Amino acid sequence: MEPPTIAGPETYVVGTETPKSGRIRSTARTIVAVRRIALCARLVARSGLRQRGRWTVVAAAIGSATILSACGGVSSSSNAPLALTTYTPAPKGELANVVWDLPIGEPVPLDPTKDWNPSENEVLAQMCDSLFRINAAMQIVPDLAESYSHPNPLTWVYNIRPGVKFWDGKPLTGKDVAYSLERQINPAVGSVYLQPVGVMIAGVKQTGPLQVTVTTHKPNVLVNEMMGTGMGVVTEEAFTKAAGNNYGNPQTGVMCTGPFEFKSWTPGQQIVLVRNPHYWDAALEPKVARVTFKFVTDSSTLTDALLTGEIDGTYDAPGSSVTELRNTPAGHLYVGPATDLAGLVAIGGNTNRETRILGALSLAINRPALAKVGYSGAAAPIYSSSVFPIHYPQAAPVYQAYNQELSKEFGQRTVNLQEARRLVAQVGKITKPLTMVYTAGITTESVVATAIVAEAQAVGIPMQAVPLQPAAVNALYLSPAARKNYDLLLSFELWTDMTDPLEAMAVNTLPGPTNLSRWTLPPAALREFNEANATLNPTKRAELTVAVDKVVVKSNRYIPLLYTPERMFLGKRITGPSASWPYAFHYPWTTQLGAAG
Amino acid sequence: MHGVVVVLVASVVIFGSLFLAPGSPITALTAGRPVDAHTRALLEARYDLNAPFVVQYVHWLGHAVRGDFGTSYVESESVTAVMAPRIATTLILVTMCSLLVIVAGMLSGAVAALKRGPIGTAIVVAEAIGLGVPTFVASLLLIAIFSVQLHWFPVFGSGSGFIDEVWHLTLPSVALALGSVAYIGRLTQASVEGELRKEHVTTATARGLPRGRVIRRHVLRNAAIPVTTASGIVIAYLVVGAAVVETAFSLNGLGSLLVSSIAQDDFPVIQAVSLVAVLAFVVIGFVVDVICARLDPRITLE
Numbered sequence: 028m029e030p031p032t033i034a035g036p037e038t039y040v041v042g043t044e045t046p047k048s049g050r051i052r053s054t055a056r057t058i059v060a061v062r063r064i065a066l067c068a069r070l071v072a073r074s075g076l077r078q079r080g081r082w083t084v085v086a087a088a089i090g091s092a093t094i095l096s097a098c099g100g101v102s103s104s105s106n107a108p109l110a111l112t113t114y115t116p117a118p119k120g121e122l123a124n125v126v127w128d129l130p131i132g133e134p135v136p137l138d139p140t141k142d143w144n145p146s147e148n149e150v151l152a153q154m155c156d157s158l159f160r161i162n163a164a165m166q167i168v169p170d171l172a173e174s175y176s177h178p179n180p181l182t183w184v185y186n187i188r189p190g191v192k193f194w195d196g197k198p199l200t201g202k203d204v205a206y207s208l209e210r211q212i213n214p215a216v217g218s219v220y221l222q223p224v225g226v227m228i229a230g231v232k233q234t235g236p237l238q239v240t241v242t243t244h245k246p247n248v249l250v251n252e253m254m255g256t257g258m259g260v261v262t263e264e265a266f267t268k269a270a271g272n273n274y275g276n277p278q279t280g281v282m283c284t285g286p287f288e289f290k291s292w293t294p295g296q297q298i299v300l301v302r303n304p305h306y307w308d309a310a311l312e313p314k315v316a317r318v319t320f321k322f323v324t325d326s327s328t329l330t331d332a333l334l335t336g337e338i339d340g341t342y343d344a345p346g347s348s349v350t351e352l353r354n355t356p357a358g359h360l361y362v363g364p365a366t367d368l369a370g371l372v373a374i375g376g377n378t379n380r381e382t383r384i385l386g387a388l389s390l391a392i393n394r395p396a397l398a399k400v401g402y403s404g405a406a407a408p409i410y411s412s413s414v415f416p417i418h419y420p421q422a423a424p425v426y427q428a429y430n431q432e433l434s435k436e437f438g439q440r441t442v443n444l445q446e447a448r449r450l451v452a453q454v455g456k457i458t459k460p461l462t463m464v465y466t467a468g469i470t471t472e473s474v475v476a477t478a479i480v481a482e483a484q485a486v487g488i489p490m491q492a493v494p495l496q497p498a499a500v501n502a503l504y505l506s507p508a509a510r511k512n513y514d515l516l517l518s519f520e521l522w523t524d525m526t527d528p529l530e531a532m533a534v535n536t537l538p539g540p541t542n543l544s545r546w547t548l549p550p551a552a553l554r555e556f557n558e559a560n561a562t563l564n565p566t567k568r569a570e571l572t573v574a575v576d577k578v579v580v581k582s583n584r585y586i587p588l589l590y591t592p593e594r595m596f597l598g599k600r601i602t603g604p605s606a607s608w609p610y611a612f613h614y615p616w617t618t619q620l621g622a623a624g
Numbered sequence: 625m626h627g628v629v630v631v632l633v634a635s636v637v638i639f640g641s642l643f644l645a646p647g648s649p650i651t652a653l654t655a656g657r658p659v660d661a662h663t664r665a666l667l668e669a670r671y672d673l674n675a676p677f678v679v680q681y682v683h684w685l686g687h688a689v690r691g692d693f694g695t696s697y698v699e700s701e702s703v704t705a706v707m708a709p710r711i712a713t714t715l716i717l718v719t720m721c722s723l724l725v726i727v728a729g730m731l732s733g734a735v736a737a738l739k740r741g742p743i744g745t746a747i748v749v750a751e752a753i754g755l756g757v758p759t760f761v762a763s764l765l766l767i768a769i770f771s772v773q774l775h776w777f778p779v780f781g782s783g784s785g786f787i788d789e790v791w792h793l794t795l796p797s798v799a800l801a802l803g804s805v806a807y808i809g810r811l812t813q814a815s816v817e818g819e820l821r822k823e824h825v826t827t828a829t830a831r832g833l834p835r836g837r838v839i840r841r842h843v844l845r846n847a848a849i850p851v852t853t854a855s856g857i858v859i860a861y862l863v864v865g866a867a868v869v870e871t872a873f874s875l876n877g878l879g880s881l882l883v884s885s886i887a888q889d890d891f892p893v894i895q896a897v898s899l900v901a902v903l904a905f906v907v908i909g910f911v912v913d914v915i916c917a918r919l920d921p922r923i924t925l926e
Binding site: 141217278334337497 | 650663667698699701705709764768779872880884889
């Protein structure tokens with residue numbers, strides 16, 4: 028593993044209040060449209076209570092008109108920019124129980140082959156060790172793989188840590204590791220990691236009592252790095268086989284080696300984990316006896332629960348409540364680095380003409396203005412869909428320089444508009460309006476969609492925003508036939524598992540079902556991609572990656588818009604975990620939790 | 625007999641509508657992640673998704689009548705197990721809410737009709753407000769006042785153990801009942817006022833019967849029939865209509881389960897919850913018929 032070299036996160040500054048959604052399909056969506064109004068109602072009630080005593084306000088607030096008219100004022104309040112924080116103060120003592128929320132909603136079964144969304148990964152990472160972990164500084168560090176070797180470009184050999192035991196006392200062997208990895212690449216299991224990375228693996232073999240060898244079709248560093256995500260999670264073979272299709276469901280649970288054991292899961296209510304007294308990693312000894320995960324998805328309810336201390340903390344704190352959460356004595360809101368962005372995916376045609384229209388569109392969109400109207404100034408403009416401002420610490424200088432270069436190239440509004448108009452003139456009259464799909468019922472999405480349409484039309488690109496229900500939007504991710512009817516998908520969910528930009532590139536630009544546009548890397552760029560993926564030296568790898576990204580940026584098939592940092596709230600009685608995004612679900616951060624005072 | 629026909633027809637509609645709905649069960653099975661054609665085919669075969677409509681429907685109904693609604697696509701667990709804890713929560717919530725609607729609604733309506741003057745006016749104004757405040761606003765106001773400020777009730781969750789559950793569900797049932805109480809109150813008032821103007825009431829009063837007896841036997845009893853019918857419909861609606869309150873208070877009830885299952889294309893759960901809702905309508909409708917028959921001997925049960 029590379030030595031720690033991170034410098035970026037502590038110094039990077041953007042605003043606050045960034046509603047970030049994972050692949051949300053929660054009940055919250057149905058009433059989010061009214062959330063802002065509702066929030067204001069609560070704020071009105073609360074401020075009234077302070078000023079005028081209890082009962083006057085009940086009378087005053089009951090009149091709906093008062094509430095509705097008060098709303099505009101509250102939601103338009105602006106926030107001062109805030110520096111990103113990675114670390115929080117170290118805990119001073121132990122706690123019996125911590126209640127944590129999963130705002131994306133209740134997990135699907137806690138089976139690593141089914142866990143792609145944040146909720147599942149967040150819980151699973153507390154119970155199940157992977158071969159590697161991703162720490163708060165976004166570095167990939169050893170976990171169950173004590174060491175590894177790379178004897179030839181197609182082979183990765185993992186030496187498994189001796190003396191590790193599953194919760195039931197059975198020892199961890201190479202057989203369990205090989206079995207777990209095989210599940211990820213077996214098409215019959217249908218793992219969420221099969222595409223695009225799983226298929227890059229040629230075979231998994233146990234090559235010693237505590238050794239597993241993974242071979243790849245081509246030289247492939249990405250496969251090795253992915254062992255730090257849910258793909259590299261190790262579960263007990265005997266237990267998993269016995270559980271069959273029930274593995275990871277509320278009644279059966281999982282069998283792993285991690286610092287917290289699965290205790291119970293009441294559907295719709297909570298998941299309870301208890302400390303594993305025999306955890307192998309002495310450095311990560313839990314200071315909390317019990318962690319209870321709740322599934323409160325509604326922003327207002329979650330905010331109230333955080334303010335009253337009924338819930339101790341959460342990642343992905345409600346974007347609409349940033350002001351309240353920043354100004355409460357009940358706890359502290361940390362805004363930290365994340366690998367997450369909002370952008371447009373071109374799911375329509377694939378001709379040169381379209382490349383130019385999309386190029387004009389990308390130039391026409393005023394990103395700082397979107398950050399203002401959609402996020403109250405709390406997101407930062409971004410011009411690459413795979414290289415984030417904070418990325419891959421081993422090669423941070425290369426990526427930071429690249430991002431500055433992009434900002435310089437695309438950050439000038441007047442030049443952009445001229446160029447956009449020139450491109451549109453070149454293309455000729457666009458008769459059929461571009462259709463852009465977004466998810467109905469989310470304030471930020473509809474505001475951003477409306478702004479994009481206005482900006483496109485200003486440079487002469489006719490455009491239409493189409494709100495779709497969550498189920499219909501999900502169908503777009505899944506079925507090429509469903510995508511056929513639209514040109515663009517506005518997505519707030521373009522986050523990656525990992526800090527290596529090659530992951531996003533593999534997902535977005537290699538042929539396969541995860542590639543939502545039909546655009547694929549041209550032969551020369553594909554050669555560079557493969558070369559980058561075969562290169563171990565981080566700086567060289569980064570330089571090659573940047574070269575590929577330049578081609579992806581020019582394709583305009585993924586139009587990146589805004590970089591959105593992570594928001595973590597910690598109630599006043601707890602402290603410890605980091606406000607870093609991949610860390611939240613690829614590191615057992617509950618081991619860092621403890622009493623604040 | 626009517627009830628069975630209603631449930632059967634509803635089951636066809638419920639099952640059929642999901643065939644026409646956007647989205648696909650595969651979305652739920654793969655948690656939305658795109659999969660290749662091979663994996664897709666394997667999943668379709670495992671969940672029997674390629675059979676014709678009639679075959680799938682008969683297969684589903686055959687199991688449903690035995691209480692087996694299949695396996696949730698999202699939870700990998702039997703639908704019955706997914707629903708069981710939620711039915712308990714919904715049952716307590718709906719019972720508490722029904723009591724509020726019946727007692728407060730009928731009482732306020734009757735009082736408003738019989739006691740003119742400031743009390744009647746106050747009730748009418750309160751009812752107008754109750755009808756005007758949306759449930760989610762009521763929920764948030766109640767939370768802001770009674771949970772965040774006064775700390776009398778919890779912000780969210782449905783608790784464990786009967787007393788704890790009642791304590792957790794007090795604010796939700798008040799928020800949910802508010803509109804219905806006002807509605808039933810209005811209806812009771814109109815119904816009682818209508819009866820008061822009827823000839824048989826005038827006759828009874830003219831015959832010198834005591835006012836209390838006239839009100840109880842001739843006014844309230846007759847006025848109760850339309851109110852009972854309406855209450856039945858309102859209460860049956862609460863079974864799944866509580867979704868907004870359940871979301872606001874983060875309760876694990878049937879309403880929020882239905883909404884989240886729809887968002888996630890979890891077809892077996894949607895079918896089961898919808899069918900339970902139809903059953904609730906039929907059962908409550910039957911109870912209402914029995915009560916009406918007791919109130920008015922001219923109404924007979926078939």
